[in-house]
């Protein structure tokens with residue numbers, strides 16, 4: 476008979492929502508802890524930014540549109556609404572409000588909202604000495620603290636809130652401004668400024684174009700060996716450079732390509748750190764150079780599997796598909812429908828994965844970056860839970876969007892062949908595809 480497990484889920488972003496749905500479907504008893512007052516996580520736009528006293532969760536800028544087309548932002552049996560059924564924005568790559576409305580609908584339609592304790596910030600999770608259960612301690616909005624025991628904990632606290640900062644020689648003496656994309660909301664503060672933007676991520680792409688409309692100059696730096704140095708085509712005030720070599724007290728910035736200039740602001744688009752301030756589990760799992768480990772398939776720490784698990788650790792991935800398949804796997808392993816190998820076998824698999832990363836020269840801090848093996852990972856998860864492989868149209872669409880992004884063409888979202896791709900997905904649905 477299937478095992479029903481009393482499970483705590485930490486976070487009610489997309490990961491926590493879909494984890495809760497899958498756990499409940501599998502017959503588990505679920506409580507979701509959410510520190511804010513609503514579901515949606517990252518997709519709740521928060522105009523405030525970090526201050527000395529408060530760290531905000533959200534990292535969305537006001538103009539943000541998805542970087543995946545809407546068909547890739549849904550769940551298997553709960554697709555993202557097509558343009559004609561859209562909530563607020565029918566575009567192929569909609570604004571963030573559309574994603575939030577979708578997630579709120581998901582929470583409502585699957586009864587997940589009733590499982591959530593809002594205003595409940597988990598502050599401590601530890602393995603109780605007496606019986607192998609987890610103690611979860613949380614702080615309510617009114618400041619009161621409570622504790623409850625659970626058999627299993629699923630961590631879905633999100634990984635886009637704690638800025639990762641590049642180490643730049645001379646930065647301790649820098650007198651200009653510094654900002655991380657986590658705290659960027661609108662372009663106006665950069666009016667007439669010279670901004671040096673570090674990193675070539677999706678955020679850097681969008682933000683550089685947006686602030687260039689008000690800034691005097693925008694200089695993007697990249698670590699990539701093949702960086703083409705010079706002014707960007709079709710832009711009067713955006714340049715590309717090699718890495719920053721060093722910065723000086725008087726706000727001079729020197730680049731590895733020999734150029735130098737005076738800047739007002741260093742803008743970090745350098746990604747985020749994993750952060751689990753509530754977990755007292757260092758003997759089972761820890762973070763080293765942004766590697767959360769050991770984690771079997773980015774989900775289970777072998778020493779305490781399956782009683783502790785993580786959703787949403789992989790990056791450079793198709794997020795919602797990953798969250799959903801990981802959640803199905805966790806739910807079925809907990810119920811006993813799917814079995815995990817021995818602790819030793821799981822550890823050996825993790826070691827083999829680390830060696831493979833080393834072999835291909837992938838730095839440790841990119842341990843959880845799936846590219847270019849995103850689809851392989853999704854298919855592996857799908858096969859674990861007896862689902863067919865990812866449909867061909869989704870794979871094609873995913874690769875097409877990565878290519879558009881890599882080509883660096885401004886406006887790739889609006890150049891997207893909406894009719895062609897909508898036709899592909901509709902014809903797949905009418906043939907009964909998931």
Ligand code: FAD
Pocket residue numbers: 485486487488489490491508509510511514515516517518532534535536539540541542543548595596597598631632633634635678753786787793794795
């Ligand atoms: P989150 O959405 O971050 O949710 C985590 C939740 O946990 C939050 O509600 C938080 O309040 C709660 N929480 C945290 N700590 C605690 C605690 N101690 N106790 C209780 N609750 C807690 N993905 C896409 O698929 N497409 C995109 O276009 C896309 N664009 C992005 C753009 C930006 C700028 C960023 C930052 C991310 C983007 N992503 C995108 C990735 C996005 O993070 C994922 O889509 C998704 O939100 C991850 O879901 P999650 O549930 O893992 O984390």
